[in-house]
Amino acid sequence: MTPDDQALAAELALGVLDGAELAAARARLAGDRAFAAEVARWEEWLAPLALAFPEVTPPAGLEARVLAAIDTPGAVPRAGWLRWGAVALAGLAAAVLALVVGPLRAPPPPPVPVPARPAPAPLLAALTVPAGAEAPGRAPLAAAVDRASGEVRVAAATVPRGRSAELWAIAEGGAPVALGLLDAGRPTRLVVAPARRVLLRAGTTLAVSIEPPGGSPGAAPTGPVVAAGALAEG
Template sequence: MPAEFDETEDLMAAELALGLLDGEERAVALRRMLAEPAFARDVETWRLHFAQLFDLWPGVEAPEDLIERIDATLGGPGTDRRPSRLPWPLLAIASSALAACLLVVIALRPEPAPVVFTPAPAPIERSGPVLVASLDYEKTPIASFYDPARGALRVAASPAIDADRVAQLWVIGADGVPHSLGLLTRAATALTVPAANRARLAAGAVLAISVEPLGGSPTGLPTGPVVAKGALSSV
């Protein structure tokens, strides 16, 4: 295990990858994904490890008599109660198994391959509730951050595309129609969202990136393939 290993941070990345965080803990983890490339890399590494575990051990439905069999191994149920059929015992068993798998992966996981991240613009000062999204792109999600009070939008990276093409960012709101937010640079991009589009950037709206000709889409709608997308969440 490397000397710089930080168990607390590593577990936070694993918990975020498993969807175990909520409330303020999840908000903190999502902000760290935006601000810390190494942490974002750890989250994606955990996702890949857990995906491999799910492939090795597919889900199996629990037998109907599982509770009775567990009671029998513990000496049987009490004389003044009937065997419980509530779901919480199954949840407890599943949580214990998941914790055991997590410890095994922590002990045995290989070192991730080095990933090169481009520098991001200076952090945007937070002035109130913000929206974040993780856009699915190949094996490396693209993080985005939007401050509604300032109309400031930051996208942490851009898809790898040919030199004669450009990545264009879109928002798909309640009307289901893509609206252009601007073109992305080859590295991180900071945009000021036009007033007409700010109302469309709300929790549940989808950000998408398409590959377009130089100068952007000539039609006002995506003309090339959509290579990344993700829904906005409030934090």
């Protein structure tokens, strides 16, 4: 769009055209998409101003005096004056919109940061040798549970040659659930499957049984339980 085209679009949006100029602008509006878009842009910019000020009736004879002043010798031609006035008024409208409407469209304040939830306290258990299960090499074991990651750490356990030590979780009133095999002679770290982490809570009993190589062939311990203890808040 040329500056003259933009000025004409502003004049049409402002309603300052009349006669042949108005008819020509309306005809162009119907057939020129770029011009129609420019007019729409001016109308969108100027619409808030029309709502912001009350309608005022001009004094009688004002139009005649203005036209007479424009038509005097040496005055700027009427069409040129209107075009200049339209551009000036449109520029003023844009400036007013920037000051009045701009603050209404200011970006929202940044969201208030939500404090991070503290990590749950670890669970601890002292797995002692049950009465009647004492035997050489059997000793209490310490266990710790990281509830955030589902990791269970168990101290080094003594495992008979050719056997496996298996860790179980037993909820109050529930059946034993296998958590995994312990390493022989060194600390063990087990990551419990997500579906079984519901068992990792205070009051659940951890137990260690001695099983055939690879663990219990069934869903419950088949060998002697050599250590057991309840989880508690650390």
